Amino acid sequence: xxxxxxxxxHEVTEMGQEVTLRCKPISGHxxxxxxxxxxxxxxxxxxxxxxxxxxxxxxxxxxxxSAKMPNASFSTLKIQPSEPRDSAVYFCASSLLAGGTxxxxxxxxxxxxxx
Amino acid sequence: xxxxxxxxxxxxxxxxxxxxxxxxxxxxxNGLFWYQQHAGEAPTFLSYNVLDGLEEKGRFSSxxxxxxxxxxxxxxxxxxxxxxxxxxxxxxxxNNxxxxxxxxxxxxxP
Numbered sequence: 001x002x003x004x005x006x007x008x009x010h011e012v013t014e015m016g017q018e019v020t021l022r023c024k025p026i027s028g029h030x031x032x033x034x035x036x037x038x039x040x041x042x043x044x045x046x047x048x049x050x051x052x053x054x055x056x057x058x059x060x061x062x063x064x065x066s067a068k069m070p071n072a073s074f075s076t077l078k079i080q081p082s083e084p085r086d087s088a089v090y091f092c093a094s095s096l097l098a099g100g101t102x103x104x105x106x107x108x109x110x111x112x113x114x115x
Numbered sequence: 116x117x118x119x120x121x122x123x124x125x126x127x128x129x130x131x132x133x134x135x136x137x138x139x140x141x142x143x144x145n146g147l148f149w150y151q152q153h154a155g156e157a158p159t160f161l162s163y164n165v166l167d168g169l170e171e172k173g174r175f176s177s178x179x180x181x182x183x184x185x186x187x188x189x190x191x192x193x194x195x196x197x198x199x200x201x202x203x204x205x206x207x208x209x210n211n212x213x214x215x216x217x218x219x220x221x222x223x224x225p
Contacts, residue, residue: 033213042217043158043202056212091157103148104213106157 002026004107006092012113018080021110024073025094033104034067034077035091043091049075082114119216121203126222127193135188135219137203146206148213149177149188153199161201162188190221198223 005024013019025032033048047057052069060067064083069075079086089111093104118140127133139147146165150158164170164179164186176189188201200218207214 043215045213045215048212103160103163106159108157 004092004094004105006090006107006110008110009108010111010113012115013082014115015083016081017114018078019082019086019112019114021077021090021092021112023075023077023092023107025075025092026105027073029094029096029105031095031104032069032075033093033095034075035093035106036088037091037109038088046077079112082112084114087112087114119203119205119214121201121216121219123217124220124222126224127190129193129195129223129225131193132189132191133193133221135190135201135203135221137186137188137216139184139186139203139205139216141184141205141207141214143208144181144205145208147177147179147186148204148206149175149186150202150204150215151199152202152218158202193223195223195225197221 004026007022030051034046035043036046037043044059046059047067048055049069052072065079067077089109091109092107095104121137148163149161151161152158161175162170162172162177164177167180169176169178174191179186190197198221200220202218203216204213
């Protein structure tokens with residue numbers, strides 16, 4: 001299995017620009033998560049989906065952030081307009097149906113820098 | 116709310132044993148996970164506890180006391196490659212919503 005795939009791996013953009021991050025979860029996983037990691041705040045859950053449906057988006061910081069999951073194999077996280085404080089590493093993770101020892105598998109992350 | 120605390124940094128010597136503690140205050144506890152994260156990489160799963168007691172996996176062990184809201188990760192026979200951040204995470208309610216601690220940065224010295 002290829003694992004969770006994220007693109008791009010690095011993104012540098014200017015303040016005010018739109019940024020789209022992409023994620024392909026592990027095939028067969030029903031849950032998909034978007035996290036943001038910074039030195040100051042650690043790893044924060046932004047939103048997660050179950051069977052392509054958003055379940056909890058309480059971690060999404062502002063209306064500038066939006067996430068979609070049009071099908072079981074693809075999700076996007078969009079920031080519009082971007083701001084310097086959005087600079088962070090954004091991780092996507094996926095897992096099987098809830099329960100037991102099931103854990104989340106993380107993608108390699110997208111390092112976003114907003115100038 | 117959810118509150119997960121762990122030390123910010125620890126240092127240990129190669130070949131030694133180190134214990135990384137985690138305390139939590141959450142509602143709807145449904146399992147505790149430990150992840151390892153090397154600098155610039157993604158977190159990777161180490162261990163899982165949902166019942167009280169010790170779970171052993173090779174050089175790594177994890178302990179849980181639900182009544183005390185306490186867990187620890189024990190690393191034995193430390194190797195230089197164990198230098199990384201160790202994240203404590205709690206799963207809440209009957210789903211996969213996980214809350215992470217800030218992580219403990221472990222440095223293993225020769």
